[in-house]
Amino acid sequence: MPKGPVPAQYHDILNSTGLAHVATIGPDGRPQSNPVWFAWDGEHVLLSFTESKKKYQNLLKNPAIALSITDPANPLRYIEIRGKLESSELDEGNALIDGIATKYTGAPWAWGQPGEVRLKGVIAVES
């Protein structure tokens, strides 16, 4: 795995509507894998969580994360990113989840539960 930021020739995948399959380590020390929607700010992968999400709880205990994303236009082409949860904060005004939902569905997030609090997780890319 090359260290450092994501090479420019893969930015199209990061701007695509491919799903990111997120690998985290569970409380039992074993791997877990889930597909998620994601955003890309040109440097970080941004994930939307609710506080109770298992993935988020895993990352609070062990911030190491890997994501694999397949090019929707060519399933033989993919990118793997390894990094860590750098920070998480309140998703003010649901800006992130609305942006992500708009990317994938064309419309803001419409599946929120009453009282749902969304968090913005910032993933630092290490390799």
Next chain:
Amino acid sequence: MPKGPVPAQYHDILNSTGLAHVATIGPDGRPQSNPVWFAWDGEHVLLSFTESKKKYQNLLKNPAIALSITDPANPLRYIEIRGKLESSELDEGNALIDGIATKYTGAPWAWGQPGEVRLKGVIAVES
């Protein structure tokens, strides 16, 4: 995660040409994630490796594995399988890799390197 075998209503995903995103633990104790072709024998997930493959080397040291597979017909539907590498053996006559390649491309495996030895990895489903 429900324990035990995969419920019948998800068998269509296991028989589909969706990719399995495989999470393993690397030598540094951190997660890795890669999309792979897979087969399903009705009970186990079957993966094809070469001996030098990082994923395979990871599993020899730590057999814990998770796989997430999205329904190609509906990206909001997916299955996560957690389990372990139960055994690996020589893929006699390339039977597994030819079967997998035929599933995904309609034709037997045609990308082998000269002298390539393929292994058949049997993943036991735990939850």
